[in-house]
Amino acid sequence: MKENVIENQNKTLLFLLVFIMFSIIVTGIAADGAGRAFNGFLELQFRPARLISDYISERGIGASLINAAAVGMTGLILILIAKVQLSGPTFAALFTMMGFALFGKTPMNILPIILGVFLAGRLVGKSFSEYLIIALFGTALGPLVSMVTVEMGLSGLSAVVVGTGAGIATGFMLPAIAVSVLHFHQGYSLYNLGLSCGFFALFAAAFFRAGGHVFEGLMMWHTSDSAVLILLVPVLSVVLILTGLFSEGKEGLRSFVAVQKHTGRLPSDFMDLESVGGSLINAGLIGLAGSAYILIIGGDFNGPTIGGLLTIIGFGAFGTHLKNSWPVVAGVIVASLIFGKSLTSQGVLLAVIFCTTLAPLAGAFGIITGLAAGFIHLVLVHQTGSWQGGMNLYNNGFAGGLTATLIVSVIAWYRSRNSGFK
């Protein structure tokens, strides 16, 4: 009986994800025309991808959306090959991959990393399914592959071979790092691969700098208004909410309320702990809340911000909900006001969205801890990007992981004060 329920949930999610990816492609073609969109998509494969490379600013809406769908489809095919059930973590991974494919990931720069993770698994006798999550999220280092391929002065086949080799080597290292750094923050930062990739990128950047490479800053940030960009996430969010409501009705609403009671600590698969419908409603409401925030403050809807919104929608099934997110978001906003930073500036805007990586801290330790986490996060995230040369797309995940490590260390230390013996 339960097997049937799981099978039906898997089919619902598969249909939903394919529908979303197909709709994204159609929207991209409608926005720019098929020719321009597909040509732009091909050109993006050989463009620099370091932070912040807004593909919408570079090659337009159509090319970016097709790239997002292609990256998402790559992830989905890998999940199906690995025979892993679609659920909270895979849902989060696919939305994160699609989101970051608007500003850094391409099929060309993620595949070598995935191959590297696969090979690492073979070395220690692990099946690909056991490292699937690391492989999907580990694609955050796609810009490292692009950088070696197109920014190091290599050309032709040699550039592709060296870039691919760098990607495979990178992916090969990720499982070891990802498992180890998980213990730093004990699952209280949702974007653990952000910390893992940032940690690796620190070393990679140091080696590149030692070899004489200078990391020139990139700042491509689309600013002009577009109805397609403004409506993309709200429409998607409504689709998710309606799917949750129609597939489960009142049970979906009950499950949505139950989701709000979880701390969100990794790994909190809301689809497994509660239900698919409740998780989709949660994910949709998070998407609407994020979009409303950007609209209210007058922020830009572009590759990075829409990518961020897609990411938090994905994590709406895997650790993030409205109740555990708001204190952290409030902490970032308070910090930006105190330090005189504009709420619409690139760094603050992205920090407000991605700081929800720290939501489990608020969920587990309360509002004050959440506020403090958000506050520290904003201060730190402005520094971490340059440390790793912009090669780790999850820069907020890197800063969030460090922030969570600091807070968890202090809490763990404080709790050690009394063993209870008289």
Place this chain on the structure above:
Amino acid sequence: MKRKDLILHLVGEISSFLLDEDPRRLVISLHQEENGLHLCFLDENTHTEEELSRIEQKLNSRKRPELAGYYGSMTGHDMLGASRLNLLGWQVKHCDVSSIGSGIKIDIWLGGDDFQNDQFTIPKNGDE
């Protein structure tokens, strides 16, 4: 992961769960075979039928290789916060949870595909 480390982490996580209730007595029994092992935990705290059912459900959750291979590494290792039985459930072969007099008995079997968990156990009355 070496078998010794795996056992240590499993014992750590489930002991953490049982110690949350502050039992005055907690007994842990281990029986190893070549292709599997049996862990038994006994405490003397009273648990409702609903609690037993919930514990058994978590420990017998469906197998999730994508989570066990990655997040499963937190089992018995990261103890800040509530203990998480589902981390064990993804990794073990089978679990039984039963009430014994004034306490609880949790049997956990781990092993490869060839391992038959019904081949060895300890007496249900916990008098081993």
